[in-house]
Amino acid sequence: MRAIALPALEDNYIWLLVAPGGDALVVDPGEAGPVIQAVAEGLQPVAILLTHHHNDHVGGAQALRDRFGLPCHAPADERIVAADHRVGDGERIRIDSLDLELDVLAVPGHTRSHVAFHGGGHLFCGDTLFSLGCGRLFEGTPAQMLASLDRLAALPGDTLVYSGHEYTEANGRFAAVAEPDNPARDRHMDRVRSLRAQGRASLPSTVTIERNCNPFLRVDHPTVATTLSGRLGHAPRSRMEAFAALRQWKDVFHP
Numbered sequence: 001m002r003a004i005a006l007p008a009l010e011d012n013y014i015w016l017l018v019a020p021g022g023d024a025l026v027v028d029p030g031e032a033g034p035v036i037q038a039v040a041e042g043l044q045p046v047a048i049l050l051t052h053h054h055n056d057h058v059g060g061a062q063a064l065r066d067r068f069g070l071p072c073h074a075p076a077d078e079r080i081v082a083a084d085h086r087v088g089d090g091e092r093i094r095i096d097s098l099d100l101e102l103d104v105l106a107v108p109g110h111t112r113s114h115v116a117f118h119g120g121g122h123l124f125c126g127d128t129l130f131s132l133g134c135g136r137l138f139e140g141t142p143a144q145m146l147a148s149l150d151r152l153a154a155l156p157g158d159t160l161v162y163s164g165h166e167y168t169e170a171n172g173r174f175a176a177v178a179e180p181d182n183p184a185r186d187r188h189m190d191r192v193r194s195l196r197a198q199g200r201a202s203l204p205s206t207v208t209i210e211r212n213c214n215p216f217l218r219v220d221h222p223t224v225a226t227t228l229s230g231r232l233g234h235a236p237r238s239r240m241e242a243f244a245a246l247r248q249w250k251d252v253f254h255p
Contacts, residue, residue, distance in 0.1 A: 003122070005033040005171060005201040011166045012056050013201065015059040015124060020042060023097040025049065026070070026126045028164055028242065029221070032060035036067070046097045050074035050083065051126025052114040057164060058082060077113040088114065107152065109145025115151065115181030123159050123207070125152060130163045131192075132185070133171035134216040136251065142244040146219075153217045157208035167193050168202035171214075173255040178215040178246060179223045185213035219243045 005243050006014040008030045013172040013231035016038060018098035024043045028051055030037050035045060048070050050058050052233055058074075061082035071094055087093065089106035090195055102119035109126040114135075116125040128145075129152050152161075172189045181186065188209055192202040210217055218224050219242040229235045236242035 001100070001120070003160070003204060004038070005162075005203060006038060007166075007200075008034050008060075009056050010155075012164060013162075013166065013203065014060075015162045016045075017098065017100070017122065019098045021097075023099070025095055025098055026064065027051070027162070028057040028126060029060035029064055030056040030058070032063035032067070033059065035051065035064055039068075045070055046193075047070040047095055048082075049117050049124060050080055050091075051110045051116060051124060052075050054127070055078040057126060065167070067155065075113040075115045077111075080138060089115070092119075093117070105151060107148035109140035109148045110141040111138055114140075114148075117203050118155060119157070119160055121156075123152065123155060123161065124162050126138070126164045128152065129161060129210065130165060130169040130171055131210065132175045132180070132188075132214050133163065133167055133250070134214075134247070137247060142247060143240060146240060146243045147248070149217055153207065153211055155204065155207050157211070160204040160206045161206060161210060162204050166202060168205075169196060170230070170255075171221075174250055174253050177253070177255075178227055179218065179221070181223055182213065184209075188213050215246060216243065219246060 002018050004016040008014050012030045014029045017025040017179045021042050023046045027049045028047050072083045074080045075086045076086040091104040093102045100120050102117040107114050107116045110127045163196045220239050
């Protein structure tokens, strides 16, 4: 199978996971137009996955359902009106035409009902995990988001990470300040800048790349802790304090 990143709205990606015959799983269609164009070019959507309720991830789902008669799998959240199959933590979804099974992982933090879908070496994580970053805490707590990130970081290292936005370059600028001495991150950013200069997506990443380079997965690493000590005036007393301080810093960071 191959993954296609369809640019949408300002900086979103609609992800398509496509089987050799052209059947395609559609993930977080913030608008319908890019998917409809992909269909005109030969792909056939077979199902929709939604990770959370924000309109830039669900805005095109109902139009696609109406046009193509697609099943739509989404968290149990009344704010997602396009869903016909509500999913929760520990459930498994099978997409027969792709011969693919995906486990549903509850990953609250960005929103209270956010889920991720993992299977076949793929992770569709919406706005929970970005390359070199993580989502803002709109509804959840730092404890929830840290637990969610820990859960995703524990997946196999070669898992491909499909985030919902093209944020990698901006996140990389923050990461370089949060953890100045990280050669693996610098090598990753060299590749990212090359891809973006060619007009290509910086994603997918992998879980290994994020473990090695993403400061939000490295809150207890000595180099991150040293930087946070300078901001807090003392060494972080816990991983939770370190994560909360890092997330609050990112919220106001201007490179």
